[in-house]
Amino acid sequence: GAGVSQSPSNKVTEKGKDVELRCDPISGHTALYWYRQSLGQGLEFLIYFQGNSAPDKSGLPSDRFSAERTGGSVSTLTIQRTQQEDSAVYLCASSRLAGDTGETQYFGPGTRLLVL
Amino acid sequence: AQSVTQPDIHITVSEGASLELRCNYSYGATPYLFWYVQSPGQGLQLLLKYFSGDTLVQGIKGFEAEFKRSQSSFNLRKPSVHWSDAAEYFCAVGPFGDYKLSFGAGTTVTVRA
Numbered sequence: 001g002a003g004v005s006q007s008p009s010n011k012v013t014e015k016g017k018d019v020e021l022r023c024d025p026i027s028g029h030t031a032l033y034w035y036r037q038s039l040g041q042g043l044e045f046l047i048y049f050q051g052n053s054a055p056d057k058s059g060l061p062s063d064r065f066s067a068e069r070t071g072g073s074v075s076t077l078t079i080q081r082t083q084q085e086d087s088a089v090y091l092c093a094s095s096r097l098a099g100d101t102g103e104t105q106y107f108g109p110g111t112r113l114l115v116l
Numbered sequence: 117a118q119s120v121t122q123p124d125i126h127i128t129v130s131e132g133a134s135l136e137l138r139c140n141y142s143y144g145a146t147p148y149l150f151w152y153v154q155s156p157g158q159g160l161q162l163l164l165k166y167f168s169g170d171t172l173v174q175g176i177k178g179f180e181a182e183f184k185r186s187q188s189s190f191n192l193r194k195p196s197v198h199w200s201d202a203a204e205y206f207c208a209v210g211p212f213g214d215y216k217l218s219f220g221a222g223t224t225v226t227v228r229a
Contacts, residue, residue, distance in 0.1 A: 042220050043208075091159065107161070
C-alpha cells in the first residue's frame, strides 16, 4: 500500500517568509509525528498527534512553529518568519497505534527546507 | 532523559566483508531500541527493533542486532555487505510508555568494490 507522503520534496524560501509543509500519513494510522533532521544531526522530535487527543507540542523549538492535523489524517507543519537555522529536512512519520505502544513509525521521504 | 550515541560517523567497508555499527544508549530501564536505514533521498526504513525477550534480533536485508544490557549497547551487524547497503544508519531509543524516539547522529556506510 501507499506509504507516508510529504510535499513539497524541496522548498527554498527567503528569511522571514512563512512556509507550510504537508504530510499524508498511511491510511488508518492514528498517530502522526514530525521530526527535524539538521545537517550532521540525528532526528529531533517536534510534535505528536494521536487521534482526537491534544497534540504533544513539547518538541517545537519556538512559537514560530505550529502544526495541525485535520480530520485525523493530513497534517501541516507551519513555520512562520523563517530563519536560516530552520534549514533542515523535516520528516513526518505515522504509526498504526498510539506511540506509547512502541508501534513502528513509518517515515516519509521528508521535505528539504532551505532558508536563504 | 534518554540519549543515543553512535560513535562512528563514517565507516567504509569492502563488498562482501562484515559490518558492525555501534550504538550506545543512556536510559534507566530497558527501552525500546530501533535501527533505521536512510538511503539518499529516501525516508527512514525500519531494519529491526527490540522490545524484550531474545537479545539477538533479526531484521530485514540480512541485518541483526544484539542488545547487551550490561554495556547499554545495541550494535547492528551484517555478515556480508552488498553495495546496496551503502546508506546512513540511525539507532533510536524510545522509553517504554513514551513515543518520543531519540535518535543518534547516524553512521554513514560506504561500500567499496
